[in-house]
Amino acid sequence: MTFIGNKSDLRVVGTRPVRPDGVDKVTGRAVYGADATMPGQIIGKVLRSPHPHAKIISIDTSKAEKLPGVKGVITSADIPNIPSEEAFVGEGPMNFRDLSLNCMARDKVLYEGHVVAAVAAINDAVADAALKLIDVKYEILPHVIDVEEAMAPGAPILHDNLFTAGVTPKPTTASNVAKQVRFTIGDVEAGFAQADVIVEQTYTTAPVHQAYIEPHACVAAIAADGQVLITASSQGHFMIRAYTAKLLGIEIANIRVTNAEIGGGFGGKTVVYLEPLAVALSKKSGRPVKMTMTREDVFRGTGPTSGGTIWVKVGATKDGKITAAQTVIKLQAGAFPGSPINPALMCAFAMYDLANVDTLGYDVVSNRPKVAAYRAPGAPISSFAAESAIDDLARKLGMDPIDLRLKNAAKQGSKTVYGVTHGVIGYEEVLNAAKAHPHWTAPLGKNQGRGVATGFWFNIGGESTGGVFINEDGTASVVTGSPDIGGSRASMAMMAAEVLGIPYEKVRAVIPDTASIGFTHVTGGSRVTYATGMAVTQAAQAVVEDLKKRAAMIWDISPEAVEWKDGEAVPAGANAGGFDPLPLAAIALKAAKTGGPIGSEISVNAQGAGPGFGAHICDIEVDPETGHSTILRYTAVQDVGRAIHPSYVEGQIQGGAVQGIGWALNEEYIYNKKGHMDNAGFLDYRIPVASDLPMIEAVLVEVPNTRHPFGVRGVGEVPIVPPMAAVRNAIRGAIDLEMFHLPMSPPRIRAAVDAAKAPKAAE
Amino acid sequence: MSKIHVETTINGEAMEFLANPGESLLDALRNTLNLTGTKEGCGSGDCGACTVIIDGRMTCSCLVLAVEAGGHEITTIEGIAQGDTLHPIQRKFLENAALQCGFCTPGFIVATKALLDKNPDPTETEIRFWLAGNLCRCTGYDKIVRAVQDAAAEMRGG
Numbered sequence: 001m002t003f004i005g006n007k008s009d010l011r012v013v014g015t016r017p018v019r020p021d022g023v024d025k026v027t028g029r030a031v032y033g034a035d036a037t038m039p040g041q042i043i044g045k046v047l048r049s050p051h052p053h054a055k056i057i058s059i060d061t062s063k064a065e066k067l068p069g070v071k072g073v074i075t076s077a078d079i080p081n082i083p084s085e086e087a088f089v090g091e092g093p094m095n096f097r098d099l100s101l102n103c104m105a106r107d108k109v110l111y112e113g114h115v116v117a118a119v120a121a122i123n124d125a126v127a128d129a130a131l132k133l134i135d136v137k138y139e140i141l142p143h144v145i146d147v148e149e150a151m152a153p154g155a156p157i158l159h160d161n162l163f164t165a166g167v168t169p170k171p172t173t174a175s176n177v178a179k180q181v182r183f184t185i186g187d188v189e190a191g192f193a194q195a196d197v198i199v200e201q202t203y204t205t206a207p208v209h210q211a212y213i214e215p216h217a218c219v220a221a222i223a224a225d226g227q228v229l230i231t232a233s234s235q236g237h238f239m240i241r242a243y244t245a246k247l248l249g250i251e252i253a254n255i256r257v258t259n260a261e262i263g264g265g266f267g268g269k270t271v272v273y274l275e276p277l278a279v280a281l282s283k284k285s286g287r288p289v290k291m292t293m294t295r296e297d298v299f300r301g302t303g304p305t306s307g308g309t310i311w312v313k314v315g316a317t318k319d320g321k322i323t324a325a326q327t328v329i330k331l332q333a334g335a336f337p338g339s340p341i342n343p344a345l346m347c348a349f350a351m352y353d354l355a356n357v358d359t360l361g362y363d364v365v366s367n368r369p370k371v372a373a374y375r376a377p378g379a380p381i382s383s384f385a386a387e388s389a390i391d392d393l394a395r396k397l398g399m400d401p402i403d404l405r406l407k408n409a410a411k412q413g414s415k416t417v418y419g420v421t422h423g424v425i426g427y428e429e430v431l432n433a434a435k436a437h438p439h440w441t442a443p444l445g446k447n448q449g450r451g452v453a454t455g456f457w458f459n460i461g462g463e464s465t466g467g468v469f470i471n472e473d474g475t476a477s478v479v480t481g482s483p484d485i486g487g488s489r490a491s492m493a494m495m496a497a498e499v500l501g502i503p504y505e506k507v508r509a510v511i512p513d514t515a516s517i518g519f520t521h522v523t524g525g526s527r528v529t530y531a532t533g534m535a536v537t538q539a540a541q542a543v544v545e546d547l548k549k550r551a552a553m554i555w556d557i558s559p560e561a562v563e564w565k566d567g568e569a570v571p572a573g574a575n576a577g578g579f580d581p582l583p584l585a586a587i588a589l590k591a592a593k594t595g596g597p598i599g600s601e602i603s604v605n606a607q608g609a610g611p612g613f614g615a616h617i618c619d620i621e622v623d624p625e626t627g628h629s630t631i632l633r634y635t636a637v638q639d640v641g642r643a644i645h646p647s648y649v650e651g652q653i654q655g656g657a658v659q660g661i662g663w664a665l666n667e668e669y670i671y672n673k674k675g676h677m678d679n680a681g682f683l684d685y686r687i688p689v690a691s692d693l694p695m696i697e698a699v700l701v702e703v704p705n706t707r708h709p710f711g712v713r714g715v716g717e718v719p720i721v722p723p724m725a726a727v728r729n730a731i732r733g734a735i736d737l738e739m740f741h742l743p744m745s746p747p748r749i750r751a752a753v754d755a756a757k758a759p760k761a762a763e
Numbered sequence: 764m765s766k767i768h769v770e771t772t773i774n775g776e777a778m779e780f781l782a783n784p785g786e787s788l789l790d791a792l793r794n795t796l797n798l799t800g801t802k803e804g805c806g807s808g809d810c811g812a813c814t815v816i817i818d819g820r821m822t823c824s825c826l827v828l829a830v831e832a833g834g835h836e837i838t839t840i841e842g843i844a845q846g847d848t849l850h851p852i853q854r855k856f857l858e859n860a861a862l863q864c865g866f867c868t869p870g871f872i873v874a875t876k877a878l879l880d881k882n883p884d885p886t887e888t889e890i891r892f893w894l895a896g897n898l899c900r901c902t903g904y905d906k907i908v909r910a911v912q913d914a915a916a917e918m919r920g921g
Binding site: 016022034264295486647650651657688690 | 783802807844849853868890900901903904905
């Protein structure tokens with residue numbers, strides 16, 4: 001793969017055209033999950049547990065089944081009881097048995113909202129009535145919500161067969177701690193012994209939901225011959241196919257999934273909740289079944305990300321050289337193992353070139369919904385603590401916090417705690433751009449503060465398929481297996497247009513169903529523009545090679561004597577002959593006579609995704625009377641490798657930053673003593689609205705990733721990593737209060753103001 | 764319970780349909796009239812994805828009963844463009860990349876239409892407060908606000 005070098009040579013990459021799916025989305029024509037229909041469809045609905053932890057003694061569905069209009073009722077008896085099996089299909093490790101039990105509880109319910117049964121009926125009203133007729137007898141068990149309480153001796157145990165992994169000797173008693181994991185380099189004790197200044201603190205973060213505006217939805221049908229059709233909104237139709245096949249024991253070739261337009265996901269739509277149930281209900285009823293979640297379902301029944309407790313200790317010499325960094329992180333996994341503890345540990349200090357680092361983590365189950373991936377899973381949690389500690393360290397040292405970071409910045413050759421040595425990265429460039437930005441030195445008023453924080457995310461590559469096909473009139477069709485969640489059809493068409501040398505408007509990108517293109521991993525991990533873009537670029541390059549051969553055939557010269565320039569075949573030099581250039585359209589017209597249709601589909605398993613780094617500067621004004629924080633100005637600097645469509649890159653950064661601001665200031669799952677979520681709606685789970693925010697300035701730094709033909713690095717996840725610490729550090733600057741708990745909501749800030757005013761008790 | 768006959772005007776056309784007494788206007792639009800451009804994000808009036816204009820007023824269609832639509836004029840996202848000519852608001856949303864997933868977009872465009880019909884020259888603050896009932900989780904609102912400013916400027920100029 002040759003690197004398509006200088007930015008000045010690019011005609012399409014780096015411009016800002018209108019996206020191919022744009023008109024459909026501004027006119028209401030685009031079909032999202034809940035908009036899709038199948039002929040003869042009926043409505044499927046689920047019954048959810050009202051208890052956070054209980055044994056299911058019995059489920060009597062007989063009354064519901066007899067209700068006129070009910071076409072089928074299912075319970076776990078209708079879902080195969082599959083064995084434990086680890087898999088990696090979504091955006092993290094997943095145990096198929098846990099996934100099955102999460103879709104439909106079998107012997108126990110493990111959180112309020114856990115599905116225990118489902119019905120299919122001729123309409124909403126009948127389905128609702130049928131749910132009320134299902135009689136579930138529970139034996140209520142003690143529950144545990146908090147992570148520390150779940151780890152304590154005597155805590156209610158969720159799974160009798162869960163023994164802490166990663167400890168020797170293997171434990172003999174069941175525990176809510178699913179896993180203990182450690183990454184370490186050097187010797188932190190020796191490092192702390194060299195330190196002149198040490199900061200040490202414990203922080204907590206609350207679980208937060210991805211809060212995509214589109215609730216999960218699907219429509220599914222299984223025919224008498226066992227063939228399954230599913231249309232669903234998700235971050236991966238191949239993921240839906242894989243999970244549905246596994247959970248229901250169906251061969252993959254018998255399932256065809258069409259991806260509807262997706263109304264946001266942020267990691268939360270990388271797993272299934274409804275699809276296997278819809279297929280099971282279709283089997284029972286003989287009809288296509290449509291299922292749509294309510295917003296309350298989304299909050300109670302789908303994965304937020306973990307909340308956690310993070311202890312951090314960092315030491316440095318007087319001149320600001322960090323000598324050791326250490327963290328212990330306990331993350332809530334929800335009802336089944338699988339918190340993002342590993343990436344939380346790996347990312348905490350990945351921005352720094354450190355000799356001595358020790359990170360220890362615990363993956364802890366409790367009676368909450370099973371967590372799902374959320375944008376840079378784990379990294380925002382650990383970075384909130386680590387970047388708050390780095391800020392405190394800078395204060396203690398009397399150093400500029402950007403200078404402290406520059407002094408310890410990771411660079412090419414820096415070794416990470418998880419064993420990987422950084423390649424070409426742009427962290428120093430990002431820090432320098434932040435420092436040079438006028439925002440960093442702008443004046444501040446009373447009760448106003450400025451914070452900075454930085455963040456890291458690996459970005460991933462993986463399996464992708466992309467195709468480029470030349471149409472008879474010289475236009476091109478681009479197909480990929482990656483659901484387009486934020487404009488990727490535009491970037492795919494742009495990369496293909498660049499390589500083919502034709503205008504962007506001549507290229508159309510679509511996402512066909514799972515039977516019509518090769519396997520493609522989920523849209524997640526900031527991988528699509530990188531990995532799927534690599535497949536599309538390689539396919540376009542293969543097409544260009546073919547076009548050159550066709551021109552050579554038409555001219556009756558050797559293919560080596562043909563060059564491709566600006567969308568035309570031209571003779572390589574005077575010796576090749578004096579032929580007029582052959583435009584792509586002219587070659588396309590003669591395709592039948594030169595070997596048939598012109599096109600290429602390439603599947604890759606892309607390696608070498610370049611990691612991304614960001615630095616965010618936040619100005620905040622805090623009202624000490626009300627505890628309310630107002631974001632005054634926000635600048636997000638990020639190394640994006642190379643921006644294919646800069647507007648959508650900026651959009652990723654702005655959107656990620658604002659999700660982080662919500663995480664910092666407002667968002668949290670609130671549980672009452674009964675283990676019920678008290679705020680399962682957008683009124684009480686408050687995500688940022690337009691009037692909460694200023695413009696968000698995105699500054700693109702481009703340190704090209706040498707492993708991608710255009711230099712692309714993933715961009716979607718990095719921007720949610722720095723905001724919480726940036727906001728926290730800004731609040732400290734505004735009112736000189738150290739905040740340790742998220743969200744830093746008005747009541748929390750009020751309490752901190754009051755505590756600071758109160759006379760200090762003797763310690 | 765028998766259905767109720769509703770006569771109304773939607774996007775300038777006289778329409779009639781049958782609705783259950785408890786059915787929301789949103790459900791009638793989506794399920795009965797097949798106008799699925801209006802979205803449901805919450806069903807409780809908190810997200811604005813179902814925004815329509817009723818007699819000139821911006822309204823969450825999930826909070827209105829379908830039968831209440833009788834005799835009123837309703838504009839949905841499907842009625843914003845003139846045939847195949849996009850409304851300046853729609854064009855500016857595209858040019859400014861003011862959408863990522865696009866799910867909240869119909870609600871934002873309809874809400875913006877209601878704003879600019881009333882106030883052709885809103886300040887940034889006025890735009891942000893007018894749109895505070897429309898949730899977007901993708902964009903951080905920056906490019907949406909810019910698109911509204913651009914559309915307003917073009918519409919004033921034209």
